Amino acid sequence: MKCARCLLRLQGLGLVVPAATRCASLLQSTTAPVLTKALVAFNSHGEVLRRFHGSPPPSADLKETKETGDCAVLAHDDLFERDAKTKAAFGQAIDVFTKRDRRRRGHVEFIYAALQRMTQFGVERDLAVYNRLLDVFPKEVFVPRNFIQRMFNHYPRQQECAVQLLEQMENYGILPNVETKVLLVQIFGEKSHPMRKYQRLMYWFPRFQHTNPFPVPRPLPVDPVDLARLGLARIANDLDAKVTVYQMPCTDVTETGEEITLPLIVGSQSVEQAELLAKHDPSRPVLVEGPYPLWLRNVCVYYYVLRADPLAPGEKVEQPYDPERSLYYPLQLSLEWDRDMGDMGDDFDVDDLDEGPVFAMCMTDQGDQATLNQWISALQETNAILGQVPTLFRLDAGPRQLWNAQDGGHRPQPPPGPAQQEVDVTLEEEPQHSRGVKQ
Incomplete structure (x- = not known):
């Protein structure tokens, strides 16, 4: 077993002579199931290796798509080019993209394209649609596993895309909910830039929600x-x-x-x-x-x-203020304050x-x-x-x-x-x- 392992390693490095190569191939053919399982599951120190995420075999539709053109072009253009610009059509486009590939390849480009077309479908103020777009990200793949990955902005392109989605929610005045937080934790972890953006929104939005004394109704009247x-x-x-x-x-x-x-x-x-x-x-x-x-x-x-x-100016007649006109706020104040030595004059520079x-x-x-x-x-x-x-x-x-x-x-x-x-x-x-x- 040790000889077979050494020959396979030398074969991978290209340092094996032809005779040794034939011997290694012979040993590999005889002990293929055992060696393959050992090399895939364990390393030289006996530690368990991390498996790669695999995708199922492509379907007939994907094969036809790859033969005719790029899959991303179809996902970005054809999925949103529909006659009915409704919320149901927008959700159907998201379902088609998520069911196409388990690895969600091209998800960043798809989310950017969806954010640009939300106004056409009339879903730019729908919180459920934003949560569905966050659900397009693969789960537990972009979570940093140590402080070094967290310090160097692990997967910056994906984090920037999620921050852009949250900024669009901020521009339309949409307050995230608990589902948004759970999705961000599953995708990027608790110590990430999208999570910090979510925390800022949850801190400031409730404080400025009712500060406008003259609010404009939403939606505006149609009549x-x-x-x-x-x-x-x-x-x-x-x-x-x-x-x-x-x-x-x-x-x-x-x-x-x-x-x-x-x-x-x-x-x-x-x-x-x-x-x-x-x-x-x-x-x-x-x-x-x-x-x-x-x-x-x-x-x-x-x-x-x-x-x-x-x-x-010569025709103006200033009328005296009625002191009883406003009992709470005086309309005129006649106070003689002691002026400072630094005052240059009695006139103020005010454009009236x-x-x-x-x-x-x-x-x-x-x-x-x-x-x-x-x-x-x-x-x-x-x-x-x-x-x-x-x-x-x-x-x-x-x-x-x-x-x-x-x-x-x-x-x-x-x-x-x-x-x-x-x-x-x-x-x-x-x-x-x-x-x-x-x-």
């Missing part, structure tokens, strides 16, 4: 009326501002049989804004400006404002920009002059001074309607028709000053 109400209530300076639907979108038939589509008009005005408009000088015109963008998560809506130019008062705001489907003129006419019922004040329209060349949440984009707008001529309404195309609005 344009509800979306306009949400946007106007969000940018209103007064929480008690009244949101009014002046006109619902509908289709009307004229006497001649022509169909006319009436746009949506939703406006917002507070009591304080109505008082400012009632005190406005009728000789000074009011301005209708817009559209201004407002982002609600990943949806952009547009609004218009009714405002006036700021008064000249007066942009003028804002009287009302609105959102509409069609931002042309005729539609906004209907909004001004509806405001005139509660603000009689608008019948005496000239109105100037300063409209930018941009989107002319509210964002449609169902289409996911802007619908093409027909070319605007001729503007209606009125006595107290004029159009000014080029603005002469900044049109910033305080929000």
Whole structure:
């Protein structure tokens, strides 16, 4: 037995003469089962060797795939190129990949491809889908077995892929659960980079989950009326501002049989804004400006404002503050503090920009002059001074309607028709000053 082992080792090193080689082959043929088992199971010191993970013989489908092209190309492209972009189709693609090969060859490329296509299937906010993608990793293969492997970032490519998956969960605001932790421990161990990323998410997410005092609902309302109400209530300076639907979108038939589509008009005005408009000088015109963008998560809506130019410095009249207006927070403090010797003067370098008062705001489907003129006419019922004040329209060349949440984009707008001529309404195309609005 010892002679046979020595001959086999010399044969592997290439140091055996032809005669010895024939002798070794003869001995190997006679004692093949015993030697093979001894060499596979034990080393020279009698220690048990670690077995390699083997795969079952490839099926007929895999043989055809390897003959036609690369298996990874099929897994990344053909598995996700389906007609129905649904959650069930996405889960079916994961099942096909996991059942194809027990060793999960190409799992990193597959997970990266799946992360890029999650928005197409609408599963980018589904925690169960992320856990299924983590389950694609082979188990107990990438776990470090000593401190040296742990120190040198054992299997960095696989760990980086798992961290990228957790970062995508973080970007969409998804909190991991216990199943995510169990999968990470089985795949990479407790002292790994993905596990540290999981611990950071579990530490910070619960602390910042309810810190926003003005949260935006998820999902956003699909109805344009509800979306306009949400946007106007969000940018209103007064929480008690009244949101009014002046006109619902509908289709009307004229006497001649022509169909006319009436746009949506939703406006917002507070009591304080109505008082400012009632005190406005009728000789000074009011301005209708817009559209201004407002982002609600990943949806952009547009609004218009009714405002006036700021008064000249000599025309401003400062009114004294009413001390009983706010009993909890004083609006004015008159304190004489002892100033330090390092103070250079009494003036502070503060940029005070007066942009003028804002009287009302609105959102509409069609931002042309005729539609906004209907909004001004509806405001005139509660603000009689608008019948005496000239109105100037300063409209930018941009989107002319509210964002449609169902289409996911802007619908093409027909070319605007001729503007209606009125006595107290004029159009000014080029603005002469900044049109910033305080929000």
